[in-house]
Amino acid sequence: MNLITEGAVTFETEGAFYNPRMALNRDINVAMTRSLGISQYLDALAASGIRGMRVAKEAEVGEVSLNDISPEACRLMEKNLDRNSISATVTCRNANVLLHERHFQAVDLDPFGSPSSYLPAASRSALEYLFVTATDTAPLCGAHLMSGIRKYLATPLRTPYHREMGARILLGLAARELARLDKSMKPLLTHVTDHYVRIYLKVDKGAKLADRCLQKLGYVEHCSVCGSFTLLNEAKASGVCSHCSGKTSLAGPLWLGKVQDGPAINKALSTSNLSRRAEKILTACSGEIDAPMYYDHHSICERLSLTPGRIDLVLERLISRGFQASRTHFYGLGIKTDANMEDVEEAIRKS
Ligand code: SAM
Numbered sequence: 001m002n003l004i005t006e007g008a009v010t011f012e013t014e015g016a017f018y019n020p021r022m023a024l025n026r027d028i029n030v031a032m033t034r035s036l037g038i039s040q041y042l043d044a045l046a047a048s049g050i051r052g053m054r055v056a057k058e059a060e061v062g063e064v065s066l067n068d069i070s071p072e073a074c075r076l077m078e079k080n081l082d083r084n085s086i087s088a089t090v091t092c093r094n095a096n097v098l099l100h101e102r103h104f105q106a107v108d109l110d111p112f113g114s115p116s117s118y119l120p121a122a123s124r125s126a127l128e129y130l131f132v133t134a135t136d137t138a139p140l141c142g143a144h145l146m147s148g149i150r151k152y153l154a155t156p157l158r159t160p161y162h163r164e165m166g167a168r169i170l171l172g173l174a175a176r177e178l179a180r181l182d183k184s185m186k187p188l189l190t191h192v193t194d195h196y197v198r199i200y201l202k203v204d205k206g207a208k209l210a211d212r213c214l215q216k217l218g219y220v221e222h223c224s225v226c227g228s229f230t231l232l233n234e235a236k237a238s239g240v241c242s243h244c245s246g247k248t249s250l251a252g253p254l255w256l257g258k259v260q261d262g263p264a265i266n267k268a269l270s271t272s273n274l275s276r277r278a279e280k281i282l283t284a285c286s287g288e289i290d291a292p293m294y295y296d297h298h299s300i301c302e303r304l305s306l307t308p309g310r311i312d313l314v315l316e317r318l319i320s321r322g323f324q325a326s327r328t329h330f331y332g333l334g335i336k337t338d339a340n341m342e343d344v345e346e347a348i349r350k351s
Pocket residue numbers: 016017018019022026044045046047048049050051067068069070073093094095096110111112
C-alpha cells in the first residue's frame with residue numbers, strides 16, 4: 001500500500017488519480033478557503049479526496065462533500081476519510097447532475113483538462129464561492145486555437161502575455177455562465193502556475209450586478225510585430241498597430257476587470273503557514289497592479305537591439321513618469337503597466 005502525506009492528511013491513492021505536482025495548488029486552496037471562513041464546501045471532482053480532506057482538516061470547514069463519478073475513487077475516499085478521522089459526505093454522482101440538484105456555499109472544480117463542461121452547473125450550484133482549475137492551457141492560451149474557441153466561446157491568441165490571456169479567457173466564460181443565472185463574480189485570486197490556471201471567485205446574486213459584470217468583458221487587439229496591445233469594449237479592431245503599423249489580431253471576449261483582490265490575498269497570506277513558493281506566488285499576485293496583460297521586457301530589448309537591464313529600474317522609471325507599473329506572477333520578465341509601448345520603450349532606454 002502506497003501511503004502519501006500532503007499537508008495534514010495521510011492517504012492512499014491506488015485506484016484514483018493523484019498528481020503530487022498539484023500540492024501547491026491545494027496549499028493555496030487551503031489558505032484561501034481558511035481565510036474566507038467558508039463553512040460548506042463541495043469538491044465536485046474529488047478523486048482520492050485529498051483536496052476536500054485538506055479543506056476539512058486544515059481550513060476547518062465543517063461541512064465538506066466529496067464527489068466523484070468513479071465508484072473506485074469513492075471507495076478510496078471513504079477509506080482515506082476513516083484513516084484521518086475526518087467526517088465528510090461522499091457521493092458517487094456525475095458532478096453535473098449533483099450540481100444541478102443541490103446548492104453549496106463553495107464549489108470547487110478540479111477536472112482533467114477543461115472545466116468548461118462543468119461551469120454551467122457549477123455556476124448554478126455555487127451560492128458564494130466558485131473555485132476552478134483548468135489544465136488545458138494550450139486551448140486557453142492560444143496554442144490550440146479551434147479547441148479554445150469551442151471550449152471557451154472566445155478567440156485566444158498566442159501572445160507574449162499568453163498566460164494572462166488564458167486566465168482572462170477562463171474568467172470571461174465564468175462571468176458569462178454566471179450572468180445567465182443573474183449572478184455576478186468578483187475574482188479574489190487568479191494564478192497561472194506550472195501547467196494550470198486557477199481562479200477563486202466570489203459569487204453574488206442580482207441581475208444588475210450581473211449586468212455590471214458583463215461590462216467588464218472586452219477584447220484585446222494585439223500586434224504580433226511589436227507586441228503592443230489595445231483593450232477594446234467591442235470587437236471592432238482597427239487592424240493596424242498604432243505603434244508600428246503592423247497587422248493586428250483580435251482576442252476575446254475575455255475578462256478585462258480586476259483579477260486579484262489584494263486584501264483577500266493578504267488575509268490568506270497572514271492566516272496560513274504557507275510554503276515559500278506559495279507565499280511568493282500570493283505576494284506577487286497581491287502586488288500586481290490592475291492593468292490587463294503585460295509587456296515582455298526581453299523581447300522589447302531584442303527588437304530595439306538593447307541589452308536588458310534591471311526590470312525594477314524600468315518600473316521605477318515608469319512610476320516616476322506617473323504611470324502605474326509592477327511585476328507580475330504570470331511571467332518573470334513581464335512588465336505590467338498602464339503605459340503604452342512608446343512609453344515602455346522610453347523607460348527601457350532610459351533605465
Ligand atoms: N481534485 C482532485 C485532486 O486535487 O487530487 C483531482 C481530480 S481528477 C483531475 C478528476 C476526477 O474527476 C477524476 O477522479 C474523475 O474520476 C472525475 N470525473 C470525471 N468526470 C466526472 C464527472 N462527470 N462527474 C464526477 N466526477 C468526474
